[in-house]
Amino acid sequence: MTAPLTATRPTPLLELNGVRKSYNVGLPNEAEVLHGLSFSIGRGEFAALIGPSGSGKSTLLNIVGLLERMTAGSYRIDGEEVHGLDDAALTRRRRTTLGFVFQFHHLLPAFSALENVTLPALMREDRITPAQRDRARAVLAAVGLADAMDKRPGELSGGMQQRVAIARALVLEPPLVLADEPTGNLDTASSDEVFALMRRMHAELNTSFLVVTHDPRLAARCDRVLELVDGRLVADGTPPPPSDKRVLGPA
Numbered sequence: 001m002t003a004p005l006t007a008t009r010p011t012p013l014l015e016l017n018g019v020r021k022s023y024n025v026g027l028p029n030e031a032e033v034l035h036g037l038s039f040s041i042g043r044g045e046f047a048a049l050i051g052p053s054g055s056g057k058s059t060l061l062n063i064v065g066l067l068e069r070m071t072a073g074s075y076r077i078d079g080e081e082v083h084g085l086d087d088a089a090l091t092r093r094r095r096t097t098l099g100f101v102f103q104f105h106h107l108l109p110a111f112s113a114l115e116n117v118t119l120p121a122l123m124r125e126d127r128i129t130p131a132q133r134d135r136a137r138a139v140l141a142a143v144g145l146a147d148a149m150d151k152r153p154g155e156l157s158g159g160m161q162q163r164v165a166i167a168r169a170l171v172l173e174p175p176l177v178l179a180d181e182p183t184g185n186l187d188t189a190s191s192d193e194v195f196a197l198m199r200r201m202h203a204e205l206n207t208s209f210l211v212v213t214h215d216p217r218l219a220a221r222c223d224r225v226l227e228l229v230d231g232r233l234v235a236d237g238t239p240p241p242p243s244d245k246r247v248l249g250p251a
């Protein structure tokens with residue numbers, strides 16, 4: 001027997017093929033906002049999603065996050081087609097595969113940082129075991145909040161709140177974290193710190209990240225940049241190197 005000429009490619013974590021999304025289907029104001037997107041994301045990739053306002057980034061992130069349904073196309077997670085699954089199956093998939101970090105952290109204000117980070121376990125399994133509480137403590141310590149676990153969000157700075165949100169997204173070790181402008185609400189120093197933390201968690205846990213950002217500085221620090229314009233993918237590659245001031249000529 002001769003060996004196959006091509007090696008088998010590993011199944012991508014996510015694979016989108018011809019994904020379309022229309023709003024107001026069947027109404028006079030029906031509009032297609034994603035026009036047949038195809039791309040895949042492998043395990044351990046750290047990708048940015050950029051594009052002008054209105055280009056469809058949030059819509060795409062919501063579809064990838066199983067929060068919104070596509071109109072047509074195929075979306076496989078770990079090889080399993082999710083287009084057409086019922087709500088219960090989508091919720092199960094979401095809870096086992098995905099973690100979310102939003103611009104506005106969406107922490108529950110009446111709960112401590114620790115309680116907020118134990119919530120995903122409660123949602124997934126209807127209870128919190130002592131081991132899960134220990135795990136939540138360990139993740140909060142890993143994001144530098146060992147001394148702030150009992151504080152409520154209102155007692156923490158914006159950067160600390162976002163670190164709690166990252167701990168919450170990572171506590172169940174999902175293979176993919178989706179982040180929508182995770183640093184959009186922070187000053188430059190906190191933004192750098194939160195982004196560095198995401199990169200560190202990525203390196204330690206091999207979690208894949210898809211990060212929507214308007215900030216070219218952050219996109220430049222991702223391994224891959226997907227660019228969306230008017231609902232179409234116009235670029236997909238490594239970010240350009242940081243601008244070289246010498247091209248501007250002598251000062």
Ligand code: ADP
Nearest residue numbers: 023024033051052053054055056057058059060
């Ligand atoms: P971005 O995140 O890049 O700013 P969005 O995904 O929010 O872009 O929006 C893409 C397009 O879809 C925009 O033209 C927007 O007006 C439209 N859109 C988004 N949500 C809805 C909705 N629920 N109903 C109708 N149109 C929508």
